Amino acid sequence: MNTIPSIFNQHKISYTVIGGTENPKQILMPVTCIVLSRSGRHYRTRVLENLLQKGFEKIISVNPENERKSVDSFARHFPTVKFLVALENVSQGELLNIAFSESETQYVLVVQEEMCLEKFSFDASMVSKFMNKNQFCIAPRLFSDSSTKLPVALFPSARKSVFDVEADSVFLDGQPTLYPADYAGFYNREKFILLGGIDYTISSEYWQKIDFFFRAWLWG
Known part of the structure; x- marks a missing residue:
């Protein structure tokens, strides 16, 4: 028997959404950028300013429970960005389910x-190539600050x-990988939802990721 939840995002997590009511001044690509936060907010202004220059249709900043108090000021400064804030302690995978449902x-x-600091590279020409591939997820190359391959x-x-x-x-x-590092990748939203999303019944974040992307491999 398949124990994977059959309804996408059926686990109702308490969260709030702040901002995102204004449209970007310039939209260059029909893509939502979901930014996962896990290391504090000390360079978030630089990150959001950099991403806004790329021309995404929408940016969703996903924040854990312990950042609730800091989000209001960012939402006032970046009215086009939608800030999603968890009101309970949950994994990044579960927050990712919510962010996809909000996209x-x-x-x-x-x-x-x-x-997503200054060396972050992504533009509209890449989007058209990725869309033509019609893949569930395309994983990027990642480099350290010293340009070392990760x-x-x-x-x-x-x-x-x-x-x-x-x-x-x-x-x-074109090389296959079991899963993208740190969830970073270019996703087809419909296929993410059809796969059932991240399984909230698994307590380990590592095994949540393994389970989800093994499903993607096994289901073609």
């Missing part, structure tokens, strides 16, 4: 906040009958 575009770019090619393996994931920094165009 309205067919394609969604998911990034961690610390990935290990983003992830492969399932077994050692002494124990499941494991091996990582490699060599990542070629």
Whole structure:
């Protein structure tokens, strides 16, 4: 019997949405950018200013419970950004389910906040190429501040009958990966929902991710 919840986002988490009532001055691509926060807010202004210049149709900033008090000031400063704030302690995967349900575009770019500083590269020409591929998720190459390649090619393996994931920094165009590092990737929103989203019945964030992307592989 399949124990995966059959209805997308059926786990009702308490959250609030602030801002996002104004439209961006310039929309260059029909994409929602979901920004996951996990490391505080000390450079969020730089991140949002950088992302707003890219021309996304909508930006959704996803914030954990402990950032409730700080979001109001950011929402006043960035009226086009929608701030999603959890009112309870939940995983990033569950917050991602909510963010996808709040998105309205067919394609969604998911990034961690610390990935979106000055060296962040994404534009409308890339979007058209990605859309033509019609993939569920396209994973990016990632680099450190010193331009060192990060290990983003992830492969399932077994050692002494124990499941494991091996990582490699060599990542070629079209190369499959088990899952995108830190959820960062260009997603087809409809396919994300059809897959059932992240399984909230799994308590471990690591196994939530493994379960979700194994489903994507097994279901083609």
